[in-house]
Amino acid sequence: MIKPKFDEVIHAPTRLSIVSLLAATEWADFGFIRDSIGLSDSALSKQLTILDEAGYIEIRKGFVSKRPRTSARLNSVGRAAFEQHVRALQEIVARAGASVLPPPDSSAKR
């Protein structure tokens, strides 16, 4: 049973997008996150640093074909915080009497 807990660090709009992407992946490449969300390199670095300092993500730096490559993954603390945050959001919506579930085909239309 996941306990609802609103998380200020995660809820900031850009970080919510980043953490949502990371929550669905084992790890994600810096470029993939940047392009998916539409951030500059520096803006993404800043947000990843905040998440790293909060202890929610792990950042890996390495080389692929002599090119530097950075990737990030949500660790167990971050994943738990994200799940609790989602539950808190669902509760807020549920309390208002609306359904927290998206329409069945909403994701397919995006």
Added chain:
Amino acid sequence: MSGELRPEEAAQALAEIEQRKEQVLRLVTIPRWFFWAIAGLNVGLSAAIESRRPIVVGIGITLFVVGLVAVILRFVLGSVRHAQPRSDLMPPSGVFAILGFVGLVLAVTLPAAFLLQANGVRYPATLGALIGGVVMVVGGPLLTRYLQRAMRANASGGRR
């Protein structure tokens, strides 16, 4: 802050989370060229073996191995270039679908080849591989669509 958050804002945040998850699920795709390439390699190998000429068999096997490694490497490297979707997003039904697809291709290819051989048709294995290749090329994209649907349903189910 959660006390100040309006339900519409919370719903908007949940929609954003869904949208990002969908972005990741779209990465789980087996490109059409992959099925064409595997089918082509199978047909080429069968034809080489049925030629019964040692030099052709040798070249055919070499090309098959090199081609297979190249196709798999290109597919895997292309898939993991951006991000790796969580492995637990794939439900058991997805794994069974993949195994079922491989089984279907074999279930079509082998009986077809034996039937053709029994009827004295020339190059039965090549023709069998060709028929199996058609199943692969037609069914592959359907399998991909099914896997994406299954993962989407699994991901939504896990959160509800």
